[in-house]
Amino acid sequence: MELRFYNSYSRQIEDFRPIEPGKVRMYHCGPTVYQRPHIGNYRAFLFADLLRRVFEAYGFEVQQVMNLTDVGHLLNDADEGEDKLEAQARKDQVDPWQIVETVSQQFFADLDALGVRPAHHYPRASDHIPEMVTIIEALIEKGHAYRVGDNVYFDVSTFPRYGQLSGNKVEELEAGARLEINEEKRHPADFALWKSDPKHIMKWATVFGEHGFPGWHIECSAMAEKYLGKHFDIHTGGEDNVFPHHECEIAQSEAANEQTFVNLWMHTRFLQVDGGKMSKSLGNVYSLDDLAERGYSAWDYRFLVLRGHYRTQVNFTWEILRSAKESRAKLADWRSRLQAAMRGGAADSPASIGAVTTARQAFDAAIADDLNTPEAVAALFTLRNELVHAGETGTGTSEAALALLDHADAVLGLFEPTADASEDPNALSDAQVEALIAERAEVRAAKNWARADEIRDALQAAGIVLEDTASGVHWHRS
RNA sequence: GGCGGCGUGGCCAAGUGGUAAGGCAAGGGAUUGCAAAUCCCUCAUCCCCAGUUCGAUUCUGGGCGCCGCCUCCA
Structure with missing residues (x-):
């Protein structure tokens, strides 16, 4: 399976070539843990999970790192300004480190609810101050950075590739700079590596x-290098990270290490709400709890995200969330029907088995083509339609289709794990279900509607879905 | 001011130079004691204009509209 991805750096779709055969090392820009991430944030993290799942499904060994920014940075690069975490802390009248703990726990709980596979490392910026200082010192040593008092800035003029990722030109950054003039900098586009301010709560004594306290880009350079090395495969983030964050990371890391930092840069577009940007003033910044209150699982949201391409x-x-929920439920229902059919022992038709093979190829091709998840999902529904139209209930075909659904589930994360029914003491056995259905048929024939409905309700309560079709009663577990 | 994306049926969303996947919703029908579930059927010519082409939704140019980044933000 040849995977192809769009590289933000080259602005082209490229064949994926891991640095080490069979292995992938990825770094994802994670949340700033000053307030609970909203559903927009999670789009980017779900994308990171998608990459993880795709690589694992296609046999790669993955090393995945996502940072937690717990050293709020300045509000802007022009300097003066308040640390985001400290501002929140003052507002809540608590210690900033307490906010870090609280929000981090919410974050991990949310990831779990979304079915995100845990990254191998979740390093925190505050634990890597020495690593940052090491890089900054190297940059000064090599003439890429300069000190002004207790502050250190990166000298953009020493790194010709600055602007390559974002398409910005240094001259235009200067011209269009909305940044306030910082007299300390040699060039307006220079950015802070290290800042000093006695009033800060979160601060460190260094050389x-x-x-x-660190500038707002250096942490990722330091942590990525520590856990993945000076050169690794993939770095992801939201579209807003392209500039200045990732642009600055490239400059810092490549200037310090004198080698390529990352092979593949991938960015997700923002999630819109009601057709526009989400904002607190519009009251449309939602958390997973807001979704749950309206009866939607985090998995429904996950499916919503998957139904759009990551670069759109x-x-x-x-309404869209409801649509996603219904669609996902239909897929889950189909899976249950296939499980019932697999036990049914009916004969297979060769045409149907071929349809499963075709669907699997379509699914894989869609994923390999820059993660076209909408098309991959569509391939599943196409197969469903074909098998249903054909009236196919063959054991082998059902088994093959289920295998495809398992594969799709591994790649996309479609089905919410449920408690194992076999461990439920109240669960009905197949024989019990069959017996109840038989009794219901008898009492219905006798027009004993009360008892018939009682059985129907009992079965429904036990998670049994009945289908009263012309060819008889079919059932499956929900 | 600089950079970028988008405009496909009521909603969402793939896609290809040769007449448009899939999902949701909707309408009709079958089945049914009622219901649910299920099944069948119906539902677009792809923002506008011009050009290239035998042929464009797909390529080029222009226009209109929408959105995003450039500033904390995934």
Whole structure:
């Protein structure tokens, strides 16, 4: 399976070539843990999970790192400004580190609810100050950075490729700079590597001074290098990270290490809400709890995200979420029917088995083509339609289709794990279900509607779905 | 001001130079004691204009509209 991905850096779709055969090392820009991430944030994290799942499904060994930014940075690169975490802390009248703990726990709980496979490392910026200082010192040593008092800036003029990722030109950054003029910098586009301010709560004593804290890009360079090396395969983030964050990371890491930092840069477009940007003032910044309150599982949201390509803006409305929920439920229902059919022992038709093979190829081709998840999902429904139209209930075909659904589930994350029914003492055995259905048929024939409905309700309560078709009663577990 | 994306049926969303996947919703029908579930059927010519072409939704140019990034933000 030849995977192809769009590389933000080259602006082209490229064949994926891992640095080490069979292995992939990825870094994902994670959340700033100053308030609970909203569903928009999770689009980017679900994308990281999709990559993880795709690589694992196609046999790669994955090393995945996602940082937690717990050292809020300045509000902007022009300097003065308040640390985001400290601002939140003052508002809540708590210690900033307490916010970090609380939000981090919410974050991990949300990831779990979304079915995200845990990354191998979730490093925190505050635990990697020495690593950051090492890089900054190297940059100064090599003439890529300069000190002004207790502050350190990256000298953009020493890195000709600056602007390559984002398409910005240094001259235009200067011209169109909305940044306030910082007299300390040699060039307006220079960015801070290290800042000092005695008033900060979250600060560290280093060679640069007693009251310092890192600039807002250096943490990722430091942590990526520590866990993945100076050169690794993939780095992801939201579209907003392209500039300045990732642009600056490239400059820092490549200037310091004198080698390519990352082979493949991938960015997700923003999630829209009601056709526009989500914002607190519009009251459309939702958390997973807001979805749950309206009866939607995190998995429904996950499916909504999957139904749009990661490089297009996906819109979120309650109607769209409902659509995603219904669609996903249909897939789950189909899976249950296939499980019942697999036990049925009916003969297979060769044409149907061929349809499963075709569907699997279509699914894989869609995924391999820059993660075309909408098309991959469509391939599943196409197969469903074909098998249903053909009235196919063959054991082998059902088994093959189920194998495809398992594969799709591994890649996309479609089905919410449910408690194992076999461990439920109240669960009905197949024989019990069959017996109840038989009794219902008898009492219906005798027009004993009360008892018939009682059985129907009991079966429904036990998670049994009945289908009263012309060819008899079929059933499967929901 | 700089950079970028998008405009496909009521909603969402793939896609290809040769007349448009899939999902949701909707309408009709079958089945049914009622219901649910299920099954069948119906439902677009792809923003507008011009050009290239035998032929464009798909290529080029222009227009209109929408959205995003450039500033904390996934």
